Amino acid sequence: YVWNLRPVSAAVATRGRMAGWMWIRCFLGPHLQRVHRSQGESRTEGRAGRRGWTYQPKSLEKHTDSILGWVSIYSALRKYSAPLNFATFCHISGFKHKDIKLYFFYFLWHSLLLSPFPSLSGWGRWRNSEYQQFISILEETRKNHTPSNKKKLACYDFDFSHWPADFSWEEVSNPFLIAHSFGRRMLYPGSVFLLQRAMRPMLQQGQARLIEECEGQRNKLVACDGNEIDTMFVDRRRDEGQHGQTLVICCEGNAGFYEVGCMNTPLEGGYSVLGWNHPGFAGSTGVPFPQNEANAMDVVIQFAVHKLGFQLSEIVVYAWSIGGFTASWAVMSYPEIQALVLDASFDDLLPLALKVMPDSWRPLVTHTVRQYMNLNSADQLCKYQGPVLLIRRTKDEIITTTGPEDIMSNRGNNLLLKLLQFRYPQVMTDDGVRAIRAWLAASNHVEEAAVYSSYEVDDDWCVSVLQSYKTERDVFFPWSVGKTARKYMRNFDSTHCTPLPYSEFTAPWRL
DSSP: OHHHHHHHHHHHHHHHHHHHHHHHHHHHSOOEEEEOOOTTTSGGGOGGGOOOEEOOOOHHHHHHHHHHHHHHHHHHHHHHHHHHHHHHHHHHHTSOHHHHHHHHHHHHHHHHHHTHHHHHHHHHHHTOHHHHHHHHHHHHHHHOOOHHHHHHHTTEEEOGGGSOOSEEGGGOOOOOOOOOOOOSOOOOGGGOHHHHHHHHHHHHHHHHHHHHTSOOEEEEEEOTTSOEEEEEEEOOTTSSSSSTTSEEEEEOOTTOOTTTSTTHHHHHTTOEEEEEOOTTSTTOOSOOOHHHHHHHHHHHHHHHHHTSOOOGGGEEEEEEGGGHHHHHHHHHHOTTOOEEEEESOOSOSHHHHHHHSOGGGHHHHHHHHHHHOOOOHHHHHTTOOSOEEEEEETTOSSSBSSOTTOGGGBHHHHHHHHHHHHHOTTTOSHHHHHHHHHHHTOOSHHHHHHHHHHHTOOHHHHHHHHHHHHHHHOOOSOOSOOOOHHHHEEEEOSOTTSOOOGGGOOOOOOO
8 A cells, every 4th residue: 555655645745846936926026017918809899909908916916916015115215315315314423433333223123024925926926827827828928938938928928037037138249339447336216216116006907908909029138238128019011001011119208118118200200119227226227327328229220120120211210309329329339320319408518417406516416427427429410420400499498597488598499509519510610600590589370470581591402402512522510501400400399208209200211
């Protein structure tokens, strides 16, 4: 009888080990947020028919995750205030050794009290068949990252840090432009944990729409600095329409995310679109140093070319606000890119930084920006030879140095002037600059027409002269002719943060 029981005991032991490993995987696994329907499951219903559902944890997992969520918020607040709290404590206690030991003992005891909760959460996941199915697919994809496994994994929305890498900068041998390190971390509001926590429901809703209604494909890219970049690609090449073969790469603002950002504008026009989040934003890791920003932009472009199959000549870069820095870096580094559209962007960070700081801090602000935060968008833009469109918000309250009512303080004006002065130096003399400034002072179409009329501008004649010059010489900028401000900039009667409607998203002018 003992002999006959041995196979049964071995089977029970095997099942026990498998159950143990499954519990460990559930314990160490990511937080699951949503389940999307498979793209092939309801294709006949159309894009709007691929609705998913929010993951429903069991009671134990739900309550422990809620507690851990509040703890993470408390920990973030404690981290930001720790230096001040410790200094205050030391001041009150007189920096006594006994009191300092008590201070650290309090935090150690606090951590020990919270230690059982992750285990309880893992136990709750282990008892949930839907989570077990998810964690099995995740493990299988990590071992064998095939397209079929990736398609199964794409049906789940979970902590992006656990997502297997889809593309790495190391996969291609093409050299790219490596700038020197800018030094100190520049904190973007969108990289703050508390803001991301507050926006999480909105970001999850936006991501679900991109995946379930637009058939978006989420991918993790690894930049040359090791940062993992969270991206979303919507492929419209199979759709009927003239824009699907063009890829629009979107660069968000300093508090923008692809889930709810400027991706929606080109999507509305039927373009293929690739959005990405700054380092430290949502699923992306790292912090948004200017150099890290450039590295992220570089791996996004490499991914678009080597994995998605687009030519550089089929790519348009579209940026909003501070995203103009990475966008101008992209076209400077990859001059074959088809075109650039900059919406509500500025030429230089320094004037905007000085605007919000006390005058007595001017030397410190100037040194800090020039040494560590030198977002030289205008300098980078002038190194690009292709078509450019600048969109100026006539009521912009963010990139004006005085106020939204003073349109001449909009730093988009300086971006245009520097571009024209580089491309057409013979025209941008004192008289030329005066004429451009008169046009920039116009805040509506009636005032623009009046300026054109006063200077007797003939668009057709100007274009014919430029075309003839290009045909005869075929040279790079700068040129010795041209008077084309209206071709490079258009006004949008709105504030800084209003989403750009597709009607304002037009292809840049080209000869």
